[in-house]
Amino acid sequence: MPTFDPRSLTALCLLTAGLVQAQGPAPTAQVQSMRVEVADELDRLSQELDFEVRGIEQTEGATAHAAGESIVERLHLLLEDFDHVIVQAPGAGVERVIILGEKAAYVPPPMVVEGGESSETAPASGDEIVLATQRRGAAHLVTLGLEGVSGGAPMQESMLIDTGADRVVLPVSLISSLGLSPDALQQQQVQTANGTIDARVGRLGAIWVGPKRIEDVEVAFMDDQRLGGTSLLGMSLLGRFRMTIDDEKNQLTLAPK
Known part of the structure; x- marks a missing residue:
């Protein structure tokens, strides 16, 4: 009768364990590296989870990773090559x-001061301020200077013009840079063109619009991730002017009321 060597069973168990360990992670790695058509995946997710997508046509032909534990994480990975x-x-x-629109290295646009002129824009008339804008799809962005409560040199910030926002909306990561105390900000819900959001509301010492210093501007701070890295220029500043946007020349004109 053949004898049984327990060492053979031990070796077999070790070999089997090694195969399981080697093969186990493979499906996960494949899922993490899987790329999908961005537009198709956005359309599928929006129908499945009942949310609206604007600007989906700008993703035609693009592919991205299909991964992430939560829907927000999944969307950020899916749109990692787009400002959103x-x-x-x-x-x-x-x-x-x-x-x-598709992400690109940001270059601050040229700015026209009151009565001044640049090679890309016409001179402003009277007290008007004309700012060159940068396009993101159908939207316009301008670069303004943010001044905290303690003064100092203005911080340059690119902002999306949003007439549906009650206030200027900034990412919470700027609170300390602007010298504001989080305890001095009030928790409120604020209205934007994209819906009602939770935010911390306070006031800036001033916002520089070209050469003009606009004092005591109400602002709302919200999570950076929700903003997608884009600040919003809302009506707490825009409402002080008569505003005109020229789509052909990519210009924002602000005239005193």
């Missing part, structure tokens, strides 16, 4: 996704 804003619904859901 994700408006979250109460809880962990998503209400709206806005795609502004």
Whole structure:
């Protein structure tokens, strides 16, 4: 009768364990590296989870990773090559996704001061201020100077013009840089063109619009991730002017009321 060597069973168990360990991670790695058509995946997710997508046509032909544990993380990975804003619904859901355009290195646009002129814009008349804008799809961005409560040199910030926002909306990561105390900010819900959001509301010492210093501007701070890295220029500043946007020349004209 053949004898049984327990060492053979031990070796077999070790070999089997080694095969399981070697093969186990493979499906996960394949899922993490899987790329999908961005437009198709956005369309599928929006129908499945009932949220709106604006600017989806700008993603045609693009591919991205299909991964992420939450829907917000999944959308950020899917749109990693695009400037975008994700408006979250109460809880962990998503209400709206806005795609502004493909990411590109940001170069601050030239600025025209009162009565001044540049090679790309016409001179302003009277007290008007004309600012060159940068396009993100159908939207316009301008670069303004933010001055904290303690004064100092203005901080340059690129902002998306949003007439649907009650206030200027900034990412919370700027609070300390602007010399503001988080304890001095009030928790409120604020209205933007993309819906109602939770924010911390306070006031800046001033915002520089070209050469003009606009004092005591109410601002709202919200999570950087929700803003998608894009500040909003809302009506707490725009409402002090008569505003005209020239789509052909990419210009924002502000005239005193």
